[in-house]
Amino acid sequence: MDDMELTALLAVDLDAAFETLVRGHTDRCHAIALRLLGRPADAEEVTQDTFLRAYRALADYPPERIRELRLRPWLAAIAVNLARNRRRRLSDRAPALSLAAVPADGDLATYDPPAGPATSPEAVSIGHAERDRWAALLAALPEHYRLPLVLRYVDDQSYAEMSEALGRPEGTLKSQVHRGLGLLRAAWDAAEREEAIA
């Protein structure tokens, strides 16, 4: 069933069709939340909250509005907002030092990348360790780069979908994605150089 058929069913019988929506979109909402928040427990709670909000919203929407919904960007927008709020709350409580390492203007000469998670080569496969390091670098990017990158690559969204989910013009998103990729590569290279010296 594609999302167009699903919205048609949701408009007719929300309770009967909502399970299909949850099962079909849990992986992607969870992936977005996990890459925005880092901690699995936070990501799971945000995923649950995303569907609870979505359900309550749909229960209030007239059927025509449900039929016109584009579920992918709509759900992504809910997940992103909940993750943002949670991240703000978490950082108010305990500022995560490693998350503030990239200067907003992207001055790469002074960029001090955060240390990746401590891993012993014996315990973790290279693939796993490398993934964790990319995840840590991504988590350290300023939000206006991180969000488009997560939606674009982790969630495989089109720029049209991203534009709808984030409320930013496609052109802006394209340049943020491009800039974000450059920042990540620079951060990766800097970390490699540091390792080579040490």
Place this chain on the structure above:
Amino acid sequence: MTRPTNDRAQADHSRPLTTDPGLVRVEAALRELREPAPAALADRSLVAIGLVDSWEMFSTALGPVGVAWNGRGVTMVDASEDATAFEARHRQLVGRPLVSGARMPDRLRQAIERRLSGDRRASVPLDLRGRAEFERDVWLKTLEIPKGEVRPYGWIAAEIGRPKAVRAVGTALGRNPVPLLVPCHRVVRTDGTIGQYSLGGPDNKRRALEAEGVDVVRLERLSAGGIRFLGSATTHVYCLPTCHRAQRISDRHRVGFHSTAEAAGAGFRACRVCRPVSVAA
């Protein structure tokens, strides 16, 4: 379910943003950061919304009972012998899908534990969607009966404004999906005998009442003698036998009545706490 495909007509992800090999490598690494969610997460979301139930065991004065719940409240309490029996009962009584992977929120667990141990102030949310209004009226009224006291079926009928629906009250109580939480064991037959109980039969009803301090033997002795009400010769107020005000009447001043008419004829007025009524037995 296959990957959703609408919105993707002008999918532009096949068109590379960059051919710079360094950036292509970053793109590939980011795609690697997709990760499937934990297997039970979808179930847990559905439980939180209330489209699916989960369940776990609690210990009570009557032994272990299973409690089914979702994000809206408790949906069923049952003393089934095993998981299969519990699931069958849930299917019949509630009808929603049942999973066991969701963890009950601590606040709900504590409230249920307090209520099961007799603390009436602990507020346990109940999810009684899809039940008839009459049934819900009966169950909510039953919630008002204090621990250690009993009321006849006819009392519930009178209190909810359906004085003739005594049998229907009995049926509704027999279908109470949340015994112990809605204390249907505190509702007895109009003649004072204990009557049926949905959670394992009359013996369990007796045990539940005795665990709360009801003197069941004394109650049965009164009813065998036809005594439905007890009055105080000093206050000239008459009560249902287990009303806490009736329990304070001393032996010397206690007067038994067979009917409200008999009490009224003797110059007694009805207690305003237990509000006794006469019902054709």
